[in-house]
Amino acid sequence: MNQPAKFTLLLVEDEAHIAQGLIFNLEQEGYRVVHAATAMEAKAAMEEMDFSMLILDIMLPDGNGLDICQSVRDKDDRIPILILTALGDEPHRVNGLKQGADDYLTKPFSLTEFLLRVKRMLERSAWYRPPAASQDIFRFGGCRVDLTEGKAQTLQGEIDLTDLEMKILRIFFAREGEILERSELLASVWRVSPETETRTLDNFIARLRKYFETDPSHPEHFLTVRGKGYRFVSGK
Numbered sequence: 001m002n003q004p005a006k007f008t009l010l011l012v013e014d015e016a017h018i019a020q021g022l023i024f025n026l027e028q029e030g031y032r033v034v035h036a037a038t039a040m041e042a043k044a045a046m047e048e049m050d051f052s053m054l055i056l057d058i059m060l061p062d063g064n065g066l067d068i069c070q071s072v073r074d075k076d077d078r079i080p081i082l083i084l085t086a087l088g089d090e091p092h093r094v095n096g097l098k099q100g101a102d103d104y105l106t107k108p109f110s111l112t113e114f115l116l117r118v119k120r121m122l123e124r125s126a127w128y129r130p131p132a133a134s135q136d137i138f139r140f141g142g143c144r145v146d147l148t149e150g151k152a153q154t155l156q157g158e159i160d161l162t163d164l165e166m167k168i169l170r171i172f173f174a175r176e177g178e179i180l181e182r183s184e185l186l187a188s189v190w191r192v193s194p195e196t197e198t199r200t201l202d203n204f205i206a207r208l209r210k211y212f213e214t215d216p217s218h219p220e221h222f223l224t225v226r227g228k229g230y231r232f233v234s235g236k
Helices: 016-028 039-048 065-075 090-098 111-128 163-174 182-190 200-212
Strands: 008-012 032-036 053-056 081-085 103-106 137-140 143-146 151-154 157-160 222-225 229-232
Touching (some): 008 016, 016 032, 032 039, 039 065, 053 065, 065 081, 065 090, 081 090, 090 103, 103 111, 151 200, 163 182, 163 200, 163 229, 182 229
Parallel strands (some): 008 053, 053 081, 081 103
Antiparallel strands (some): 137 143, 143 151, 151 157
16 A cells, blocks of 8 residues: 555545445555545535545536535635546536636546546645644543644554544643533534534544543543533543
């Protein structure tokens, strides 16, 4: 494998045979791949996880991949986006680039070229990542979190942290003991309106408890403050 598994890609492709082939070859290169066959599945995946790169088909059963592209660009101008579609004429290519895509590949395409473009786009995206802080190691409850390396030694073993997991952990660690309101976390981590009705944050906290709590049903570190939000306590 040529790439570290810390790269997690979202593949939005409704043609099963194409998706299966791409998933197999991307995983052979060492990438983690999440597949969505519809725009709705893609939206749900992006609410739950942070991705290193998006690979988007345009024509989807329930929408248009360019709408996803534009929605992502409204919130994040750095994540690499590759359009992969049968619509290969110049107006479609130009429109895709106008909507925020970084690159555009038409079907049928060379698998070797596709994998090379993915690799190069991820390499370029690394140029814009902010330098890691020097003091980014935190210990609590028998766990160790290294936000520089993006890894955590949990009660179940070592895991790789996603960018979103690192972002919310950094907030909890920096403001230990404070009550962090749901609206604040949704706005700062997911960049969504505080009025948005979503279980994304709750599901995310449940995931952190599974990682770091001895008994996730009776948490000691990631605490719920009823009617307000959450609070992190290291227990030192």
